[in-house]
Amino acid sequence: MNRAFNDLRDGLIITKRNVMRYVRLPQLIIFSSIQPIMFLTLFNFVFGGALGASAGEKYINYLLPGIMVQTILFGALQTGVGLSRDLNAGIIDRFRSLPMSRSAVLTGRTTADLVRNTITALILLATGFAYGFRFQNGALDAFLMITLIVAFGYAFSWVAAFVGLAVKDEETAQLAGFLFIFPLTFASATFVPTSTMPSWLQTFANNQPVTFAVTAARHFALGTPSDGAEWKLVAWIIGLLILFIPLSVFIYKRRV
């Protein structure tokens, strides 16, 4: 009980520290929103005409949930980058020499990134609205969509935390993250339906978490069939958290 309380208290102190960075340097959030807005704009206006037909929807409606998932995943990569930055700056050594909770540095980082990611997602959503995106299923489903996407990002933050702590330097953390995020987001239903892909790729695309996330998001946003994708996504989120929280804390605590 006491330990759980300390974990929470120290976690909040570190969260505050990390959020202050965005408060003092709001450009960080603005610039991290520009890239997804650019993606949204380019895909919508450049490819929208051509791709829209196969999507069977107004393309912005089809596209926005996909881009949101992608954006959140790229945002989650920053968890690893931030941690390796702190490692190299020596501030993690300071934290590790304090009689504080052993998980707080990680929960504080992932929670601050959750806050940042939520803000980015809302900025992107607002841009989508400007381009004609509309929720088709009411407020509750809209809320569920955003929550699921952000929760998926949170789970990925823990994967990124593990990678960041394991590779130890910022650039490698960034590159290592890209290596698995790019195939996951492109070989998925993010931009186009998977039905046009070769069958070997379809097998992968239809059974990986990004497709589940995008399909579930579309299901809540537009009322399209989900085939249980939202439950598969929830299972992935829980699975990732169960696996990567202890792994990350272990590698953080390891005293070598």
Place this chain on the structure above:
Amino acid sequence: MKYAFELKNVKKHYGKVKALDGVTLKAEQGKIFGMLGPNGAGKSTIVKVLSTLIEPTSGIAKVAGIDTVKDSTGVRNTIGLAGQFAAVDEFLTGRENIQMVGQLYGLKRKVAKQRAEEILEKLSLTDAADRQVKTYSGGMRRRLDLGASLVGNPKILFLDEPTTGLDPRTRKELWDIIRDLANEGTSILLTTQYLDEADELADKIAVIDYGKLIAEGTSEQLKKKLGGDMVEFELKNKADYINALEAVSKFCNQNRQADENDLIIKIPVKNSAEDLLTVTKMIDEAGIKPTNISLHKPTLDDVFLALTGKKASNEEAKKPKRGKKL
């Protein structure tokens, strides 16, 4: 008596690399223990072992009598760590940094606030307290970093090269602060590459090289290992140099150091004043007029040179001169 910290045959190996190769030492409470050695000698590794950041491969490390492996939390409660990287948050203000660390030591918000106030005052950072750290100078960051290590009222303070890269005036300011802390009863482990720093601050000095303790003692004791003071003659030319060597040979032939290129002869003396007169007279009687005579107190640089066969200062070994005159 309980020691501030002690190491018993501590080894830390990374594969084949022996960062620490069996170090044993003890530091008394309430003193400044200086640890001297070039880059990569193992000083930081010792600090990391003692501050529970890493576990030794073998051996025992204790801080205030507490085993760093078996009760790391107990150790963390009694120590403060300030490093060479000035580990403070750039985007927080000075006050916020210290308050945050205070809260992480388990202090209540209000107490942490008050403590931060005291520390900022003590380190003359009150005026800059509400500025973001990214606007601080190097010296201010070091002071803040030191301040952060003090919030928990540590009994033992680890300062890992606290003045590396600072200008001389800022170094002196930090020295004063460190001395004050020791006078208040804090035990301090200070690692440094600077001999004058160890000489100036440390009650006891351990010299570390290649992960081993190669000498230990007070600054005076280490200097005595070289046999005390030296009389140094600088000669005008080679002929004088050879004659002078001949002239003083009756006094002492064994331990003198002579440098033919610089035309310098150094003679170790036991009874400085008397012996100075004696050897000077010998030179004078041989009709030699040295360009300079001085009584040279050995520096820790000399000690280091004698112990390791290399200069302590971390400069690259002087490259052989090119285009040497033949």
